[in-house]
Amino acid sequence: MASRAGFSTQSSDSISYLLQKEAAEIDEILMGPLGFSVDQLMELAGLSVAAAIAEVYRPSEYSRVLAICGPGNNGGDGLVAARHLHHFGYTPFICYPKRTAKPLYTGLKCLQVADILQLESLGVPFIPVEDLPADLSNEFDIVVDAMFGFSFSGTPRPPFDELIQRLLSLENHDKTQKELPIIVSIDIPSGWHVEEGDTTGEGIKPDMLVSLTAPKLCAKKFCGPHHFLGGRFVPPSIVDKYKLQLPPYPGSSTCVRIGKAPKIDISALRENYISPEFHEEEVEADPFDQVQPPFSFCPCLSKPHAPLKGKKGKKLLPGPTCLLIWGNRMLLFTTEMFRKWFDNAVAAGLKEPNAMALSTSGKDGKPSSRMVLLKGVDKDGFVWYTNYESRKARELSENPCATLLFYWDGLNRQVRVEGSVQKVSGEESEQYFHSRPRGSQIGALASKQSSVIAGRDVLHQEYRELEAKFSHGSALQI
Ligand SMILES: NC(=O)C1=CN([C@@H]2O[C@H](COP(=O)(O)OP(=O)(O)OC[C@H]3O[C@@H](n4cnc5c(N)ncnc54)[C@H](OP(=O)(O)O)[C@@H]3O)[C@@H](O)[C@H]2O)[C@@H](O)CC1
Numbered sequence: 001m002a003s004r005a006g007f008s009t010q011s012s013d014s015i016s017y018l019l020q021k022e023a024a025e026i027d028e029i030l031m032g033p034l035g036f037s038v039d040q041l042m043e044l045a046g047l048s049v050a051a052a053i054a055e056v057y058r059p060s061e062y063s064r065v066l067a068i069c070g071p072g073n074n075g076g077d078g079l080v081a082a083r084h085l086h087h088f089g090y091t092p093f094i095c096y097p098k099r100t101a102k103p104l105y106t107g108l109k110c111l112q113v114a115d116i117l118q119l120e121s122l123g124v125p126f127i128p129v130e131d132l133p134a135d136l137s138n139e140f141d142i143v144v145d146a147m148f149g150f151s152f153s154g155t156p157r158p159p160f161d162e163l164i165q166r167l168l169s170l171e172n173h174d175k176t177q178k179e180l181p182i183i184v185s186i187d188i189p190s191g192w193h194v195e196e197g198d199t200t201g202e203g204i205k206p207d208m209l210v211s212l213t214a215p216k217l218c219a220k221k222f223c224g225p226h227h228f229l230g231g232r233f234v235p236p237s238i239v240d241k242y243k244l245q246l247p248p249y250p251g252s253s254t255c256v257r258i259g260k261a262p263k264i265d266i267s268a269l270r271e272n273y274i275s276p277e278f279h280e281e282e283v284e285a286d287p288f289d290q291v292q293p294p295f296s297f298c299p300c301l302s303k304p305h306a307p308l309k310g311k312k313g314k315k316l317l318p319g320p321t322c323l324l325i326w327g328n329r330m331l332l333f334t335t336e337m338f339r340k341w342f343d344n345a346v347a348a349g350l351k352e353p354n355a356m357a358l359s360t361s362g363k364d365g366k367p368s369s370r371m372v373l374l375k376g377v378d379k380d381g382f383v384w385y386t387n388y389e390s391r392k393a394r395e396l397s398e399n400p401c402a403t404l405l406f407y408w409d410g411l412n413r414q415v416r417v418e419g420s421v422q423k424v425s426g427e428e429s430e431q432y433f434h435s436r437p438r439g440s441q442i443g444a445l446a447s448k449q450s451s452v453i454a455g456r457d458v459l460h461q462e463y464r465e466l467e468a469k470f471s472h473g474s475a476l477q478i
């Protein structure tokens, strides 16, 4: 509980929840003394909604998004979110029944016009409410509920009463018959009391709620699987004044999950890969001939010299595109290809594109895999580092053959590298050791590298001090 006399901010599980009055006050402070403009806040809010959606529902499976936008700022958040979703690869549609209903102040009216213009320039269709299909279940994969936010009161008036009914009727469908659209509510599930929630028990039950700034009290009643917080702009003065306890945003993320992620049925996890088309008739019998721009290999070619059997036709080959590099044969050519793919992966902003699964096996033939980081690639091969007493090093000394696997999810690509392994020169190894951050150097010493290298005495001393701090010195991580 984070309340104090005079303030009614409440929290449960160390998150604060705001009353309607407090949400409105914060709104005024942000746009008054703190100097925010409404369009600035709405842009950040809408972006975080789009980011939360993209975190859970991939466009490859949930492409068609209907945003139902109300007359206030909640509706504005919906318009902004739809614009970002378009850029994220979704196909948004807008239903915006009261687009100029209430120009509260000139800024909002201008904003609505700007939002509409921007969406129209992207070719996002605006569907008049009378043209919206009565049954939304066939037409859309996601419905964004941006009808009402924290200024809602009473019972919904037309046409929103009927629109809310359409969302409700989705829940009454026979769920075994078809997959229903996901409902994502912005800030408040529309129709719910801002503080008391779904008082009748007959309101909408969204699958995702994206609270903005801080969750409102009704969010405590949200039972759906995905609760996120967005609106990463709350300054310390507001945090202090309202004693807000909010989860920290990870890295540069614009949204953060509140509460636990639901347990996933692993068997149900699947991804529809949308890769550039690659037809069977385009496949060469020898994969090396295939490695030409767009330098794509298919996993079915993992037996390199077996000529491809099967009908020539339009059949699309399944799975992500795969580049296979093996042996030393044509290494120069294939590592160049790898480099192009690697540069693409870096340019696409993928997390740790240099992370690769290294598989080895010793003389007992039992394979083992672990993730390591690629430290270099050139015409002589791929370079990574390990200490010589590790299991992988032992296995490689017994059987100097290994496979590397890079998986670049965002590009639907993987690269398999298969070949023999040899130690890099002592000089190269030494250079690498001294290029590492100090903490990693000490960590390497902790894992007992076999060769003693001049200049490590100081590090040994630092390591002993650290070891003394941790009573269970065996798994020291720095
Ligand atoms: N930190 C922040 O503050 C931020 C806030 N942001 C966003 O702003 C939202 C709050 O926006 P808001 O104040 O414009 O109110 P909102 O709820 O969208 O709609 C009010 C409209 O609904 C109408 N209406 C009300 N009751 C009704 C009923 N029963 N039936 C029918 N209509 C009804 C009402 O009409 P009126 O009753 O006044 O005639 C008015 O036109 C907030 O939830 C968040 O999403 C973010 O953008 C950025 C950061």
Ligand SMILES: [K+]
Pocket: 074, 145, 146, 147, 148, 149, 185, 186, 187, 188, 189, 190
């Ligand atoms: K809403």
